Amino acid sequence: MLEQLRAIVGDKGLITDPGEMEPWLTDWRQRRRGQALCVVSPATTAEVSAVVALCAAEGQPVFPVGGNTGLCFGAVPESDRPGKIGVVLSLRRLNRIRALDQATGIATVDAGVVLGDLHEAAVRAGRQFPLHLGSEGSAQIGGLISTNAGGTGVVRYGPMRDLVAGLEIVLADGRVLTDLAGLRKDNTGYMLRHLFIGAEGTLGIITGAALRLHPQTPNTAHAWVSVADPAAAVSLLTALQGRAGSYIQAFELVSASQFELVRRHEERVRIPFAEIPAWSLLIELGSEDATTALNAILEEVLGAALESGGIIDAIVATSEQQAADFWHVRHSVSEANKKEGIGIVHDVAVRTSDAAAFIAAADKVAAERFPQAVTQVVCHLGDGNVHYILMFQREFWNSLEDEDAFVLEVERAIHDAAAVFEGTFSAEHGVGRKLTEELERLADPLRYELMGRVKALFDPQNLMNPGVLLTAKPM
Amino acid sequence: MLEQLRAIVGDKGLITDPGEMEPWLTDWRQRRRGQALCVVSPATTAEVSAVVALCAAEGQPVFPVGGNTGLCFGAVPESDRPGKIGVVLSLRRLNRIRALDQATGIATVDAGVVLGDLHEAAVRAGRQFPLHLGSEGSAQIGGLISTNAGGTGVVRYGPMRDLVAGLEIVLADGRVLTDLAGLRKDNTGYMLRHLFIGAEGTLGIITGAALRLHPQTPNTAHAWVSVADPAAAVSLLTALQGRAGSYIQAFELVSASQFELVRRHEERVRIPFAEIPAWSLLIELGSEDATTALNAILEEVLGAALESGGIIDAIVATSEQQAADFWHVRHSVSEANKKEGIGIVHDVAVRTSDAAAFIAAADKVAAERFPQAVTQVVCHLGDGNVHYILMFQREFWNSLEDEDAFVLEVERAIHDAAAVFEGTFSAEHGVGRKLTEELERLADPLRYELMGRVKALFDPQNLMNPGVLLTAKPM
Incomplete structure (x- = not known):
């Protein structure tokens, strides 16, 4: 297998040394660790196709990875298949900006292009690519599409889904589905593209994309x-x-x-009110x-x-300067929270019209069941996304017998509060390996059944990022 | 069967009289005619569910119809199943605006709501619903979603697909998939919704929708x-x-x-240039x-x-007034063309950056192969949609031995010219029964195969609008 892979991608495209493989076996926060035969890094779509076809023939799971910046362990390689630990498939060498089409407003790029590099390319074309998030210096386009990334621009431009005008996908059998025409209008049958956006690599490997550019707003x-x-x-x-x-x-x-x-932990922030508003x-x-x-x-x-x-x-x-000061306070939230204690951050979304009622309901749950917590709200209100945070002091945390069980208890309580409003437990972070049980627990059973059928249709051997999104084996 | 249907929908919901059924058996231009057991008009989603479940049990095709304003015969009931001519399923009695949510910017409506009525409701909520097309006085939301309608607002707001925040769908087995939460952000697995948008009723029956409203732009x-x-x-x-x-x-x-x-046939238009620009x-x-x-x-x-x-x-x-005069000229195009002769209108789209080259290529094809035609271009350039028209005088037309064969020859020639630019032969009108062979001829074979597999997954008996979109039986 390794020699066959080497024949496809060359020495430069294959890592088998355990030490070198290590960063690919864990998420960036090193909370979860898997294993793999090797890390394979194809340099072309044809090489991805050959690698996937080989894995299909060998019954080896394929674990795709982009910038490995996810929060839900979606890129941690964990096979449940006896004797087949699978390969990590990195897209990092597919990193070309293939074309910039200013008149149509489309950039066509390889999946391994880093978001920040696309930002720069868009500016060269006199436009912007309006997806912005903290990890833009390392997150890759393929991963951002596979997780339907959100970020701060969603209120105006929508999530990644709304910015995708076309995809190139290597299917589970190695065949390449090319859909990069980038047409604004095309009514010729089922729009398969949207199945792959947000599928977290479980239906196929995204190798390229046509992405919509927008005017700059200086x-x-x-x-x-x-x-x-x-x-x-x-x-x-x-x-x-x-x-x-x-x-x-x-x-x-x-x-x-x-x-x-933020004021307690970040000395250099400037809050323009003497007293912080409620x-x-x-x-x-x-x-x-x-x-x-x-x-x-x-x-x-x-x-x-x-x-x-x-x-x-x-x-x-x-x-x-004053505008920058405002946003500096907002962007200091994550750092301040890390310094404060242990924060359990939820990624709930409800309708904007339900946001106030949801926050009140969550406050009630928190007060009744987790009185040790201080609750904090950071909400993208324009799109209904509420990061509801329960902050615990380290002293309390260290007294817990089973931290994981406690986290699960908190998360379920807040997810249940959102579900009352038909809200979601994962607005922008995805499901990964972290929330598969929550998905099974909270999803409409009919929708969950159909997801299983779609998975079985596109990946009948269950080799594409198995264990991510869906817990059960496909039917 | 008829008595079972009557038990579900009542007398008010069933038409069996041949004379009364007649308008439901043809497209509005009366170019194509089918047949059906009856026209059934459920008044609730539960009734639609019961009707579809009954048809599934009886092996009867279901032909959904909204306002019957399509151009591609997608609502003409034509069964190819021996002894099972099927039922027409009209959504017209599902015509409630269920809710207007101003803060979130969402209207939740039944599938049978007429577009014009939604426009008025949106204004009552201080917003607009920005889908506009000629048939808005009779076209229904369900049909507009099933055909992913376009119209003049696409350059700013996108097609219907971009305006759908959720769907309620009766599946081929009668089960109801409810996805009306209307969240802007939700990353919990495969986005099945987009399969049904533009599926022309071949995967299930849309009974309700959550639709995005936008600010008015006075x-x-x-x-x-x-x-x-x-x-x-x-x-x-x-x-x-x-x-x-x-x-x-x-x-x-x-x-x-x-x-x-337009100037020749419409006396009251005011063109602000003495000489019409090239x-x-x-x-x-x-x-x-x-x-x-x-x-x-x-x-x-x-x-x-x-x-x-x-x-x-x-x-x-x-x-x-001057602005209205401009647009009156533009909106007089269809009427003028009808008065002039026989126009073969194409619904091509290419990238905006390819529009000029495509028009030149189509002109070349027209001049070489159809010198009897005058060519006209009406192009939504902002979204790359080119309505390329070959206009023939009636005298020439009457001399044709086989009009249908000639139309097909013209259409294929122009579609081929678009295909060179990875353009589509159906930008906004859909496929229906009219263009199934063009879809099979021009679609990427892998995509076409996958469409067949998706059809078989959601409609294994091939009872949902059979013969529309896909020619072949599902696999």
Whole structure:
């Protein structure tokens, strides 16, 4: 097997040394570790096809990996097949920007292109690629598509799914499905593409993509708003949607408990209110047109809300520095939380109209069942995504007999609170190996059954990233 | 069977009289006619479920129909199953607007709601539903989703697919897949929804939908531009995309040959140029913000293009009346063509960057093979959709021995010209029963095979709108 793989990808494309393989066997936070025969790194789609066909013939699982920046262990190689530990398939050598089509607004790229490199290429074409997240310096396009990545731009541009205009996929039998025409309109039958977006590598290997570019929006405006509660935030959002909805680039709701931690642990942040608001909203508008008076729009909407008592206070940034200061506070959340203690972060989404009720319900659950926790809310309110956090002090944590069981208990309680509102337990992070049991527990049984059938259709041997997404063997 | 159906839907929901059934057996242009046992019109999702389950048990085909406004015979009931002519399933009695959620920007509706009624409901919620097409007074939501309808708003808002936030579907065995949570972010496995969008009723019956609303854009600006050729139009679009891309609501390219017909047959149109331009561009920008100076943006971009010789002339509308006059000319195209002769209209799409080359290639094919035709171009350039038209005089047409064979010859020639650019032969009209052979001829064989497998997975008896989309029996 190894020699056959070497014949396909060459010495440069094969890692078999245990020490060199080590980083590929764990997630980046090193919480979970698997094993594999080797790490194979094809340099072309044809090589990926040959590798996958060989694995199909040998009955070896294929564990695809991009930048290995996921949070749900979706890239940890764990075979449950006796005697077949499988191969890690890295896309990193497929890293060409194949074409930039400015008139159509499409970049065609290899799956292994790093997101940050695509950002730069888009700017060279006078456009932007509007997917932004913390790991953009190492996350790869194929992984971002396979996990339907979200990030901060979703409120305006949608998740990765909305940015994909075409895919190139190596199917489980090694055949290549090419769908890179990049047409905006094409009504000629079933849109198979969307099955692979968010499939976490369980239906095939994405080797290339046609991605939509958008105009750059150099004109921006920023506000920090103090509101009494999440319901007031939803009302303000509704008003702003009607007045300037398509300009909204961020609408982030953060609880005082969260920003208090930031102030405690991050010395250099500048919070523009003497007292941290009970609930803060950080708002960004953007336009490609320099003459659109975005600050005036914000002042008008915020002024009306102040007058009617809908909001408590608001500050519109008057300089780029002040805007940068606002966002620096927001971006300091993760670091501050790490310094504070043990935070269990949930990735729930509900409808925006249900966000306030969900937060209240989660607060109730937390107060009743986990009184040791301080609760914090970091919410992309514009798209309904609530990162609901229970923060525990290390002292309490160290007293736990079974940490994993406790985490599961907390997670299930919050997921159940979301399910009451038809919310999801995984808005943007995916399922991976971490949440397969939650998926089985919470998914509509009919949908879960159909997912199993689709898996069996595209991957009858269950060799594509087995154990990710679906727990059960396909039917 | 009929009595069982009557027991499910009642007398009001069943038509068996041949005269009353007649309108349901043909397309609205009465070009093709089928037959059916009856027309059944359930009033609830549960009734649809019971009807479909009964048909599954009896082996009777189910032919769903919405407003019956399609152009590809997708709603004509034609069974190829001996002794089982099937039932027409009309969704017209499922016509409730279930809920309007302003904060989330979602309308939840029955499949039988007429598009125009949804437009009005959206306005009541202070928003718009931005899908617009000629048949909006009778086309129904379920049919519009099943055919992934396009129309004039695609350049800004995308086709119907981009406006669907959730579906309720009765599967081929009668079970109901409910996916109406309407979440903007949900990464919990395969996105099955997209299989049913554009499936033309061949995988299941859509009974309800959650649809995205957008802000209204009362501030608009309009221009009529004269350009030398399609390449100049693409250059102007590229410049405007960079300057104000997200404001573009229409970018229509029309040949002089087309507008000359309009002037010949429609007396009341006002064309603002003394001489009709070789190629006309009609441009609309729109914003929800009244203070954004859209006319100034147009004047700036057009002024720069005039100066550099990129365009020949341009008129920015200075009144609502003048803007309405512009669009009246554009909307008179279909009527004028009907009066002129026999037009074979193609629904091709290519990348915007390939539009000029495709039009040149089609012109060459037309001149060489069909010199009797005048060619006309009506192109949604912003989304690459080219309605390429060959217009024949009735005298020539009447001399043809086999009209159908001639139409097929013309269509194949133009579709082949598009295929060179990886273009599609059906951008927005769908496949229906009209283009099944073109789909089989032109689709990537691997994609076609996978479509057959998906069909067999969801509809193993081949009872859901059989004969539409796929010619072959499922595997």
